[in-house]
Amino acid sequence: xxxxxxxxxxxxxxxxxxxxxxxxxxxxxxxxxxxxxxxxxxxxxxxxxxxxxxxxxxxxxxxxxxxxxxxxxxxxxxxxxxxxxxxxxxxxxxxxxxxxxxxxxxxxxxxxxxxxxxxxxxxxxxxxxxxxxxxxxxxxxxxxxxxxxxxxxxxxxxxxxxxxxxxxxxxxxxxxxxxxxxxxxxxxxxxxxxxxxxxxxxxxxxxxxxxxxxxxxxxxxxxxxxxxxxxxxxxxxxxxxxxxxxx
Numbered sequence: 001x002x003x004x005x006x007x008x009x010x011x012x013x014x015x016x017x018x019x020x021x022x023x024x025x026x027x028x029x030x031x032x033x034x035x036x037x038x039x040x041x042x043x044x045x046x047x048x049x050x051x052x053x054x055x056x057x058x059x060x061x062x063x064x065x066x067x068x069x070x071x072x073x074x075x076x077x078x079x080x081x082x083x084x085x086x087x088x089x090x091x092x093x094x095x096x097x098x099x100x101x102x103x104x105x106x107x108x109x110x111x112x113x114x115x116x117x118x119x120x121x122x123x124x125x126x127x128x129x130x131x132x133x134x135x136x137x138x139x140x141x142x143x144x145x146x147x148x149x150x151x152x153x154x155x156x157x158x159x160x161x162x163x164x165x166x167x168x169x170x171x172x173x174x175x176x177x178x179x180x181x182x183x184x185x186x187x188x189x190x191x192x193x194x195x196x197x198x199x200x201x202x203x204x205x206x207x208x209x210x211x212x213x214x215x216x217x218x219x220x221x222x223x224x225x226x227x228x229x230x231x232x233x234x235x236x237x238x239x240x241x242x243x244x245x246x247x
Contacts, residue, residue, distance in 0.1 A: 005045045016241050017045060023115035023240050024048030024093070028101050030077040031055075032225025033144045033188075033232065034120030035066035040233035042085040048093040049085055054079045054100040064225050072115055079150035082087055091113070101126050112137050116236045119143040120229065124169070128176045135182055142235045143196075144228050145170045145189035149217025155192035158235055161185040166193060188231045195219065 003009075025046050027038050030053035038051060057078050061068035067080040078096035085094050099105055101121060110117070110133055117134050117143060121127045127143065134141040143161070146169035161177065164170040167189045177185060183237045 005009045008045055009101075012241055018046045019240055019243075020237065021047035022196060024050065024113070024225055025109065025116045025118065025236055026052065026114050027052035027118040027120060028052045028109075028126075029079050029120035029122065029144075030065075030081050031061070031120065033123070033147055033229040034118065035077070035081060036082050036226045036229030037118050037120060037144075037233045037236075038085065039066050039088075040230050041236065042092065043089045044233065044237050045089070046092070046237070047089075048115075049095070050109075050114070051074060051081050051085075051094065051096045052099060052101055056099060064220050064222050066226075073186040100128060103129055106130070106133055108244075110134060110137070110139075112139075114139050115240060117141040118232050118236060120232070124172055124176065127173065128161045129179070131177065131185060132180050132182060137177075140233050140239060141185070143172070143173070143185055143187045144232055145187050146194075146218075147190070147225040147228045148220050149194040149196075150190050150192050150224045152190075152192050153193050153220060153224045155190045155193060156188060156231055158186065158188055158231060161189075164189050166191045168194065186235060188235070190224070190228075 005017060020197050025041055027034050030051060041049060056074055057068050057072045057080060059073055072080045076098040078098050082094045082096040085092055096111055101109055106129065117139050119127055119130050121130060129146045131141060131143060145167045161170055161174055164187065170187060170189050
């Protein structure tokens, strides 16, 4: 067997392979979590991908984002990941949008018929809007909670957001979603207590911003966001293979 996905087919069978090829998965946010989710989905043989991220690769992304290389700094993450997917799976159907997801772009970027949605957005407002709209369209969605200020990838879990604990972002999301009548949401989250950021390092980087009370940037490391993205991809693939019903 020399076909690129022959080893995958040994695991999931020809019908499973065909099901993944026919699927279209949208990934919103292509940072530390989202970029690894896209990679895993592409290598699993997902045939259709919609990639959404407004940002360009920055030097500070090199520690954790799959799209970040010295050669890609300054380039849109969505375009870099599209090229990477097609280098893995040239027959894939890949759409890339260098845009911010929000109410003004939602109707164009989030559409009926998607097989699954991966939420790897940082903004709470955008996450909530995406989740509520996906639910209203009957789309299945898995949402990544906070991966910043975390150091132990073995503490990551998959659960309903209302069953989570410890994660500060999950706590905020529970309140926001409850107010909007969302009864359930599958999430990837960490039970690890957030690691305190080194204020001295933050001051050195921002010229004293942390000491002046400005919002600090969360710390990050290579393996926690990556692990969260891989777990999110596994949630999608396993659900598609079991033929799970829409929400």
